Amino acid sequence: MAALGKIRKRGVTLVIVIGLGLFAFIAEEAVRSCEATKNQQRQQIGEVLGNKVNVQEFQTLVEEYEEVMKMTQGRDNFSEEELNQIKDQVWNQFVSSQLIAAEAGKIGLTVTDEELQNIMKEGTNPLLMQSPFVNQQTGRFDVTQLTKFLSDYKKNISNPQVAETYQRFYKYWQFIEKQLRTQTLAQKYQALLGNALLSNPISAKMAFDGQNTESDILLASLPYNSINDNDVQVSDADLKAKYSEEKEQFKQTIETRDIKYVDFQVEASAADRAELMKTMEEAYAKLASGANPAEVVRKAQSQFPYTGIAATKKAYPLDIAVMLDSLVVGQTSRPFDTKSDNTYNVVKLISKTQAPDSIEYRQIQVSGATPEAAKKTADSIFTALKAGADFEALAKKYGQTGDKQWLTSAMYENSTSMDEESKNYLNSLQTLAVNDYKNLEFTSGNIILQVTARKAMVDKYDVALVKHTIDFSKQTYSDAYNKFSQFVSENKTLADLEKNAAKFGYVVKERKDMLNSEHNVVGLRSTRETMKWIFDAKEGEVSPLYECGNNDHLLVCAMTKIHPVGYRELDAVKDELKQEVLRDKKFDQLKSKLAGVKSIADAEKAGAKIDTVKQVTFGAPVFLSSAGASEPALSGAVAVVKQGEFSKAPVKGNAGAYVFQVLKQAVREGAKFDAKQEELQLSQRATQAASRFMQELYQKANIVDNRYLFF
DSSP states (O other), X not given: OHHHHHHHHTHXXXXXXXXXXXXXXXXXXXXHHHHHHHHHHHTEEEEETTEEEEHHHHHHHHHHHHHHHHHHXXXXXXXXXXXXXXXXXXXXXXXXXXXXXXXXXXHTOOOOHHHHHHHHHHOOOHHHHTSSOEETTTTEEOHHHHHHHHHHHHXXXXXXXXXXXXXHHHHHHHHHHHHHHXXXXXXXXXXXXXXXXXXXXXXXXXXXXXXXXXXXXEEEEEXXXXXXXXXXXXXXXXXXXXXXXXXXXGEESSOEEEEEEEEEEOOOOHHHHHHHHXXXXXXXXXXXXXXXXXXXXXXXXXXXXXXXXXXXXXXXXXHHHTTGGGSOTTOBOOOEEEXXXXXXXXXXXXXXXXXXXXXXXXXXXEOOSSHHHHHHHHHHHHHHXXXXXXXXXXXXHTTOOOOOEEEEGGGTTTOSOOOHHHHHHHHHHHHOOTTOEEEEEETTEEEEEEEEEEEEEEEEEEEEEEEEEOOOOHHHXXXXXXXXXXXXXXXXXXXXXXXXXXXXXXXXXXXEEEOTXXXXXXXXXXXXXXXXXXXXOOTTOBOOOEEETTTTEEEEEXXXXXXXXXXOOGGGGHHHHHHHHHHHHHHHHHHHHTTTOOSHHHHHHTTOEEEEEEEEOTTSOEEETTTTEEEHHHHHHHHTSOTTOBOSSOEEOSSEEEEEEEEEEEEOTTOOOOHHHXXXXXXXXXXXXXXXXXXXHHHHTTOEEOGGGTO
């Protein structure tokens, strides 16, 4: 009871303590929840139809597609640009498949297993033709080969020696099958839309007439450029009226941003170039004096290795290849620069020879317990062959086939290194006469070679090349960085950047309508952090200094304008609108000059230029070479005027005001109306029009693309 009394006395205090404890607990959970939500958001690469796309999910798709591309193209890796293209393709395919699946789901459209089996049995789908299951005799996909592979896959997946290979092909097939389903569903949806657009004999006849009824006209034109822009008054009210009239043209579905920026590329200084030239002069002197070319090239740190193997021109850089025939054997060029790859070069032509571009050969590899034993066996084989023994029989005796194989120049001449044994091997192949033999000794044993055929004799060049990029030094980069850093730190606003750039020797440039789906900023590599800043910045902000490119560019940006999703503001399109208003007002002036004109003669008196224009059709806009403009409005106006008649009113064109008289009007010679054929063509055009449905779906899907945050 005493304890209860104490509790009652301290009741208020306990309530407060417990309340604070509960609040702290709830607050902690709220913080954890917010942090978890933020972490989730950080992992979201985008959004399609309200569904979040996780970065790991997308990366898995990229890696899957990358592996497929490696298999189909026989590649081990891809360049940065190629990887960016792969990421774009994966994203576009992912979005398309999501949109189509959603639309197809609304109407119950699916691709059944039976449909997929029928496509495989037919075996002509381009996707299937890319698979490894193509019958070489029929040239079609062979479903029995696929079935056999899937059976072998189940049997061998637990075998560690072949499991990896089987797994790669299995994943490849899974990708093909998934793409096949998506592609077929899209085709069915497109066909459904296309078949909803019907053609009929009346529209077919109109289409035929529009394409085949030709008119020759006498054209009188008054060009807009005959009126000076300064003589036309354009008010703000005019611009607002034109903006309201054409507002839908200025609607955008993706946010874009305008920036101004200063980009400075660090280049080698005069001192850097002079220092490198010392190395080049030294290399020139040594090569000219007959020093070991491999040693000279290596010590000069040439970017083009010396292998000692004669190669075709294709093996050399273009700037070197074009000068090889102007050098004489033994000649060494003075150091020279190549602007296209920013290098200094020294070239020595060691030899020039005619050699086969393709060599057919066969060989027997001989090994032994000791090098001496291998040599003894090889000598025995060599003697037997010279005496007329059968090559294949001897090869089989030593566990080899002795099959013939081809070696082309391209298979070896781009090697970055070449040891002496490989050089000896290749030189032997190039110099051996047809059906002659050679016994080559190597560290690991002997090889008996026989050349059986030689094809395509070409010029080959043994060249020692010292090629070195004209790089800037650390000191040069440091000086450039310090100067650029000073410029950025002293100019915190766009106005200051523009005002003082020239004092530092820089130029402020502009880039409009940047998209966050771009892979770099103003064409520079390694600008992901800059891209993040651009799409997070507010108007008027200036970025920090960014080091980018190939570690040779310094960049600062200023955010000038953000164009959100919706309608562009009047100010953003004012220049474009002004040209439209100028054209309208000029047309009104020219139209008044043509008022009352009822013939070509009247038009000529009004100052119009007269031309004859032939074969004008409704189906194609007429191009006026005299005005340098396409005039679809003129094509439409001509189509409703009969032969011999004069146009009822001036035509407002892109380049001027026009009146005309139709001299001749007839159906194109040889054109014959076929209602069924014309209706078929209209149906095909309808199907093509239906193929643009994806653009409509995309605009309504609220796509969010945040890939720039991750890649």
